[in-house]
Amino acid sequence: MKRISVIIAAFSAFSSIVSAQITDPKATEIWEPQVRVVTPGEGTKPPSDAIVLFDGNNFSEWQSAKDSSKVTWTLNGDGSATVLPGGGDIVTKKAFGDCQLHVEFREPSVVKGESQGRGNSGIFLQGRYEVQVLDCYQNRTYSNGQTGSIYKQSIPLVNACRKPGEWQAYDILFTAPRFNNDDILVAPGHITVLHNGIVVQLNTEIKGTTEYIGLPKNIAHGKSGIKLQDHGDLVSYRNIWIREL
Numbered sequence: 264m265k266r267i268s269v270i271i272a273a274f275s276a277f278s279s280i281v282s283a284q285i286t287d288p289k290a291t292e293i294w295e296p297q298v299r300v301v302t303p304g305e306g307t308k309p310p311s312d313a314i315v316l317f318d319g320n321n322f323s324e325w326q327s328a329k330d331s332s333k334v335t336w337t338l339n340g341d342g343s344a345t346v347l348p349g350g351g352d353i354v355t356k357k358a359f360g361d362c363q364l365h366v367e368f369r370e371p372s373v374v375k376g377e378s379q380g381r382g383n384s385g386i387f388l389q390g391r392y393e394v395q396v397l398d399c400y401q402n403r404t405y406s407n408g409q410t411g412s413i414y415k416q417s418i419p420l421v422n423a424c425r426k427p428g429e430w431q432a433y434d435i436l437f438t439a440p441r442f443n444n445d446d447i448l449v450a451p452g453h454i455t456v457l458h459n460g461i462v463v464q465l466n467t468e469i470k471g472t473t474e475y476i477g478l479p480k481n482i483a484h485g486k487s488g489i490k491l492q493d494h495g496d497l498v499s500y501r502n503i504w505i506r507e508l
């Protein structure tokens with residue numbers, strides 16, 4: 264105990280000497296490295312350093328998640344695309360780790376189905392971790408499966424859904440999980456989600472894969488594509504861009 268007190272006293276004395284020596288405000292200014300310039304986009308348009316994943320013209324950045332074949336979803340010719348029911352999930356050709364992802368989506372204006380059957384799709388970070396896309400405007404479902412949930416892991420803080428037929432946005436900040444050389448999870452992933460500019464997930468810990476049945480799994484993996492889900496509903500997407508962090 265005495266020894267700890269001596270150490271604490273010595274440390275306090277050292278700190279006060281160091282503080283006492285700094286009298287010039289410039290001494291605590293850091294000038295290097297210089298911060299890179301990124302030009303913001305107009306409105307929700309991509310910033311200058313973003314990778315545009317979908318601008319409405321084609322699926323050149325995407326492939327079938329099942330067999331890497333060509334995407335068959337419908338290009339609407341107005342900057343958007345719509346899920347082709349039965350066309351299967353699609354995934355980016357490029358793999359990503361930590362990222363900032365912007366996705367706009369629109370629920371079908373013809374409302375049908377209820378609970379998980381209404382306008383279901385999903386955005387899977389690293390092809391594994393689903394941010395639920397669902398029409399939860401006046402549509403009740405289980406709370407950990409509604410719009411803005413990390414599917415069956417984390418209930419969104421609020422329900423920020425716009426009406427079906429209106430464009431909505433997700434802005435997602437994702438820190439990928441880390442696995443060591445023995446394939447053991449050493450740091451879980453984290454995710455922050457803004458739904459229509461409103462925080463619905465704040466630095467939420469990812470427990471593992473977002474399973475429909477059963478518990479999350481943590482099988483080691485590296486960078487992986489962003490996957491969009493075909494859940495059989497006519498959900499549309501537009502203006503998808505990503506910044507690697």
Ligand code: MG
Pocket residue numbers: 383384385393395396492494
């Ligand atoms: Mg889904």
